Amino acid sequence: MPRQNTRPWAYGLPAALMLLAPFNILASLGMDIYLPVIPAMPGILGTTPAVVQMTLTLYMIMLGVGQIVFGPLSDRLGRRPVLIGGAVLFALASFALAATTSAPLFVSLRVLQAVGASAALVAVFATVRDVYAEKPESAVVYSLMNAMLAFVPALGPIAGALIATTFGWPAIFVALGAPAIAMLTVALPAWHETRPQRHERERPAFGPVLRSPAFWTYTAGFGTAMGTFFVFFSTAPRVLIDGAGFSELGFSLAFASVAVVMIGTARLAGRVVGRWGIAGTALRGLTLLILGAGLLLPGQFLATPSFWSFVAPMWVMAVGIVFITSVTANGALQEFGAIAGTAVALHFCVQSLITGLVGTGFVIALGGDTAWPLIGYSAGMAALTLTALLRLGRRRSRPQPV
CATH class of the missing domain: 1.20.1250.20 (MFS general substrate transporter like domains)
Structure with a gap:
């Protein structure tokens, strides 16, 4: 023991x-x-x-x-x-x-x-x-x-x-x-x-977590947000250094501007969640990801890669990422107070698989030297998660049997 x-x-x-x-x-x-x-x-x-x-x-x-x-x-x-x-x-x-x-x-x-x-x-x-x-x-x-x-x-x-x-x-x-x-x-x-001290050996209780629609919906939301940032930093070096001719330091400063937007937004996250709640904040964050993907489209079709065609739309998506990540842990884990450790481990494990595997799939399939992986991943995953979030809301609003 x-x-x-x-x-x-x-x-x-x-x-x-x-x-x-x-x-x-x-x-x-x-x-x-x-x-x-x-x-x-x-x-x-x-x-x-x-x-x-x-x-x-x-x-x-x-x-x-x-x-x-x-x-x-x-x-x-x-x-x-x-x-x-x-x-x-x-x-x-x-x-x-x-x-x-x-x-x-x-x-x-x-x-x-x-x-x-x-x-x-x-x-x-x-x-x-x-x-x-x-x-x-x-x-x-x-x-x-x-x-x-x-x-x-x-x-x-x-x-x-x-x-x-x-x-x-x-x-x-x-x-x-x-x-x-x-x-x-x-x-x-x-x-x-x-x-x-552990007086008895505890076994992880994965079943209740994996059967929860809220866990999957909000964990998918977390994976959508983190995956958007993952696809951005997977493609940004090639788009900005190879495509737009940025120096390594110039690229780093452009990349840092997105992180600065996220830091600034995080300071407002508490007030935002207090006003809109968990589901409302997640919904608005997912909508911003879709909007940012839409703003990337004109630059992809009509312009050569540049700070304004590639990085500036990411500022909009950065706000959405912060909104989503500020609430998804609570949304996914709020049912599991008694097995919080297991739920947290599964939450981060599943989101890392979504981020790594699905995000990489988009980068390889659509070309890591263009904005298409970022457009495809953020818009597609956000639309799927929005659908699941709306379905979860309808399920919770139904009268429960007595």
Whole structure:
């Protein structure tokens, strides 16, 4: 039987955030810092753009799917060993990525890097739940962690462009591995076990979650929103660098403008949800995705790729993404208070599969050097989710049998 840790978590909030947040940020940075060199990677690795796309897709999928594995593992073995193992794997894979130009090995190492990132993420948020679940600081911790993450898409590509221009593309991966090792030297003496004692072995209850129409509707909404952003950053380097002639730094600044719109919209999300509710906010967000896809069409038909034909319509979609992501977790999980951990793991796992597999399908099928994958994915998935949301609303409005 696992032993309960009796050592209290004695860190104040600033110290705790300095210990927790870097692992959270590094996991996300592993995706965004790499974007400016995406157009150059087929030539560097001697492969095709489709194979390079897989280095994004598999990373995204493993971040979500890994939670199904590492959540129960952290309950069984503890948060500390999962964190340490994940951080070591992330660092070693990052250093190895900097040293290889073999396409098969590069793809495999990206999977291992994502596995390490997923383990670290699970350990971070499991620790936050252990320490702050019954404390008023929990809302502050989550809001600050999410605020930090919001800046990663804005600053990550800029950092990647500057690093690649100054030191070469391998330095991007060194810049991921070195901080992971540095944080490990801090975490090893400071991060003690927080897992509570389990008196009996609990089995995940997937059935009730997977049978819920609300879970599937709102999880599909989350996948639609995150997948729209995934398709945007999968296509943006080739559209803007190869098609529009942007420099790596110019691309990064254009990309950051979308992240800035998302950050600004997030500050208004609380008022928006309070006014329109969960379903109303999701509906308006999905509508904005369809509107943004429509605004991309004239540029695709009538103009060459440019900031105004490709990035500006994405600002509209960015507002929709924030509206959707601000409510879909509550919409999907509100029925499952007693099995919240299992529901959360499934929610993120399913949305990562939607984002990675369906989003990549659109990029490969419609061409990653045009706006068509973004138009097709955002409009198509938003229309399907809108239909499901309206059906869910009608079902809930029917009188229930007594």
